[in-house]
Amino acid sequence: MEDIATQLCAVLFTEFRRYDQRIQARQYLDGLLSAEGRKSIANIASAVGAPRDAQRLHHFVSSSRWEWTPLRRALARFLQTTGPASAWVLKPVSIRKTGEHSVGVGRHFSPDTRQLVNGQQAYGMWFASPSVTAPVSWRLRLTGRWSDDAAADTGRYDTVTGLLDDVRRWSDPPRPALLDVRGVPEEEGLVTRRLEAGFPLVVRIGGRMRIAAEHPTSGGHGPCVAPAQRILDRALRSRHTRSPTGGGRPDTAFVTTPVRLAGQGPGRGPLTALGVWHDLRHPPSQVWLTNVPALSAPALLNLTRLSGRAEQGWRTLGEAVGLRDFEGRSLEGWHRHMTLASCAYAISALTAADAAGQSVYGSGSKVCGLSA
Incomplete structure (x- = not known):
């Protein structure tokens, strides 16, 4: 995992303008991968041996000015070097919360439990290839008291449209x-x-x-x-x-x-x-x-099964790397946390694929391509 994390950070963190941002991003990423239990800022800071840095990491995620979109685009490009995407999976998720102060929290119908719950409504876009499935982009639906936010996703349709726009920009050649x-x-x-x-x-x-x-x-x-x-x-x-x-x-x-x-x-x-x-x-x-024209029935069936892989990953690996754990009131902080948690997810998924003998990486630091 350390080798893969180093390779991914070397590629992705060039998107940060300042050296201190790259250091803080690596600290946050390492904490997401190693902290026990909920991935709160305090737990992340303690997991990397820097409990006094909790306030600095909180500022880095919630108040810093770095843009998350270039990092997400770089993550998508990085994953495509391990093998081209078979498809991109757009998945609605419900992130249950007990309180009312986290950004976007409200009563809504959960696609997971098929009932009304209190929490956040979000959509994730997942890169899906034969060897790796990992989220790369996110939108949060803000309604009610949160909908006045100037950066709000104004509804479920606009949320999906934004992610499909990401697919158009990042998928070369286009994949379903x-x-x-x-x-x-x-x-x-x-x-x-x-x-x-x-x-x-x-x-x-x-x-x-x-x-x-x-x-x-x-x-x-x-x-x-x-x-x-x-x-x-x-x-x-x-x-x-x-x-x-x-x-x-x-x-x-x-x-x-x-x-x-x-x-x-x-x-x-x-x-x-x-x-x-x-x-x-x-x-x-x-x-x-x-x-999609000229797609055989078995090939179409196999494509639809990628949705199940994303669902399973959300429930297991997604929880392990903290995709459900952001507690702040800042929409920008939520996006930055979800971006770094997606990087942590990708590292874990690539490590699992490598351990399973799927040869995601070759010798040294060079990333090897796989045929879809």
Whole structure:
């Protein structure tokens, strides 16, 4: 881990203008990786053997003027040197808080627990390759008493738009972005805007969202407009593929079929719908839409599984490096903390990949490329 941390810091911390900022950034990063329990400023300072520096580190994160966007962009570039991204995963997260004073805290519906909770609503953008999955960018949704902040993300739609803009700027060549829009008000309109924007997307939708089958109905009266799960059920009855999961569990059944958005004119390119079943007695457990052309059903299924890797990482490694632990009232401080915690996450993920024999790095300090 020390070697990988040194390599990452040597590349990323050139974005800091001052030497003292680079020292403080490395202290903060080392503390995120080594502190036991919650990654508070006091615990971080103690973990690096400098408990008297807690106030200085607090100022570095909450009040200093360094920009987090160049650091995030450099982190994305660094991760791409270990192997090109297969996709970028945009993940909504809920960060539960017991108090009311941390920036962005309020009552909201949690996508994790499917209930109302007190805490912060955020979206993360995750780099996902065959060997490494790690967050690289963040947006915090501010509503209610926090929404007057001039730097606020004004809503969930703008939050997603900001991250997709990051993907456009940082993904070369462009790779698909995975996005879950289930439970979003005006789901159909949001999906239409996203997919028709032209950026390669793989969007998870609710099974009840209405779409149009690309092929006419048997009566020949034009395309069938119906809930997505019904269209995919019909496609499954005519053909389906099973993917063995091992461990004695049932196989995964999946099928793709060409569709269009309800009301979409014939001049628009067709979309592909993917349905995934773990129990054929019930509707599909997952429904996805994509505008990525010429993508085989197994390849599309593998892409969607990257979303599960990001979810698992958020629950485990994300908690270990302090992605949930910022307690301050400063929006800028939240962004800086999440940026450095994402760097700590990347170091841990790269170390785990290297230990698993995936050869993320070669000899010396030179970063080796992997084919996607």
